[in-house]
Amino acid sequence: MSCDRLKEVEERIQRACEHAGRRREEVLLLGASKSVPSEKLRNFFHCGLRAFGENRVQEFLKKYEDLRDLPVDWHFIGRLQSNKVKYIIDKISLIHSLDRESLLEEIQNRAGRLGKVQEVLIEVNVGGEETKGGVEPENLKEFFEKCLRAKNVKPLGLMCIPPYRENPEEVRPYFALLRSLRDQLEQEFGLKLPHLSMGMSYDFEIAIEEGATIVRIGTLLFGSRV
């Protein structure tokens, strides 16, 4: 397999960083790998892509087994049911989709048992869409306080999946909102929240301009989703 697709995305990230006056190392490229078969991920790993984000627990567990021989950095980016936390907690470096108290409690409970501190991002429903997960912006501060009280959970920042817009330029305000919510939390609580997980195939360059530290890219790397 050729590594052309990864190279092209790499170059676009590089250019977006330059354009935004940022260093390339500030942005992690996460392969959004739902529905991509293990062997294809193995090829991408050998091309240099080291971090994959999965959406479904069952599918993730299979790929985790298939690729056990590789030091993949696995993230979880999909909706997470509390009763599935126990299957992934020892395998995932960062959960991007923490968005409710019951899930927080379960992550705390399971991480506590393992003596692990689970790093998480809080997903924010920046578009106020009923069909989407995420904490509402007005409830974020209260939820964040609860996260701080969970000793085995470490919030590292925020994540969003903004509403779809024909023109990616129109997504920019949602990225700016996520960043400003992060900045407010840092100020109010006097701590650092280094990560903003935002930007997908069609809008990642704008996300990088607005401060993304993790871009989650699927289609552009792996081809169309089925």
Ligand SMILES: *Cc1c(COP(=O)(O)O)cnc(C)c1O
């Ligand atoms: C599928 C998915 C992505 C990637 O979307 P593309 O448009 O294919 O790049 C990013 N984030 C989440 C949460 C996803 O489910």
